[in-house]
Amino acid sequence: MKLDQKKLRNVLGRFATGVTIITGRDITGEPFGFTATSFNTVSLDPPLILFSVRKGARSCDILSGANAYTVNVLGLHHAPLSDMFGRNTGLKERAIKLTEMCGHSMRGVSDALAVLHCRPYAAHGAGDHVVFIGEIQEILTSEGCRPLIFYNGQYHTTVPFNDLLPAQQEKKVV
Numbered sequence: 001m002k003l004d005q006k007k008l009r010n011v012l013g014r015f016a017t018g019v020t021i022i023t024g025r026d027i028t029g030e031p032f033g034f035t036a037t038s039f040n041t042v043s044l045d046p047p048l049i050l051f052s053v054r055k056g057a058r059s060c061d062i063l064s065g066a067n068a069y070t071v072n073v074l075g076l077h078h079a080p081l082s083d084m085f086g087r088n089t090g091l092k093e094r095a096i097k098l099t100e101m102c103g104h105s106m107r108g109v110s111d112a113l114a115v116l117h118c119r120p121y122a123a124h125g126a127g128d129h130v131v132f133i134g135e136i137q138e139i140l141t142s143e144g145c146r147p148l149i150f151y152n153g154q155y156h157t158t159v160p161f162n163d164l165l166p167a168q169q170e171k172k173v174v
């Protein structure tokens with residue numbers, strides 16, 4: 001049975017995720033980057049992560065030949081940057097220039113919550129996407145900002161569960 005594509009997207013969007021921008025350089029040294037919510041952890045030893053990229057996306061071709069790339073885990077303040085790197089608004093080139101001008105190497109957005117420098121470990125075609133598995137080589141972190149969350153087609157952030165409970169109930173939970 002063929003599933004309705006719009007419904008499928010809506011249902012899958014009920015899974016709340018963090019937001020990343022994957023950055024790197026192509027073989028000519030040109031910087032590239034794209035927004036990805038498909039990021040997830042795979043293994044601690046060796047330290048592996050994964051994300052999936054739509055076949056036909058420019059980034060998919062570049063990543064296939066890359067010998068390194070970086071996963072930037074975004075904070076709430078990065079929402080505009082996420083849109084620039086993730087939507088076909090013609091702003092991506094500007095976002096790349098801006099990111100470079102701000103002193104970021106394009107191998108990493110330095111005020112990201114986490115920056116994971118990876119080398120390619122494996123890549124597997126799966127339907128209309130390619131799943132890239134990277135081995136983490138180096139980790140950088142920043143503190144003090146809320147994470148950017150993507151849920152139901154919109155950006156959100158987190159609130160600690162206990163902050164939502166009335167004081168009486170909180171006592172029972174703790």
Ligand SMILES: Cc1cc2nc3c(=O)[nH]c(=O)nc-3n(C[C@H](O)[C@H](O)[C@H](O)COP(=O)(O)O)c2cc1C
Pocket residue numbers: 019033034035036037038039051052053054056057058059060082083085086087088150
């Ligand atoms: C919040 C958000 C999450 C996204 N997650 C993914 C993803 O996990 N995989 C993917 O292939 N595209 C994802 N996209 C779309 C890509 O970022 C977008 O198609 C990108 O501009 C592709 O650029 P390229 O053709 O230059 O590679 C996402 C976009 C947004 C706004």
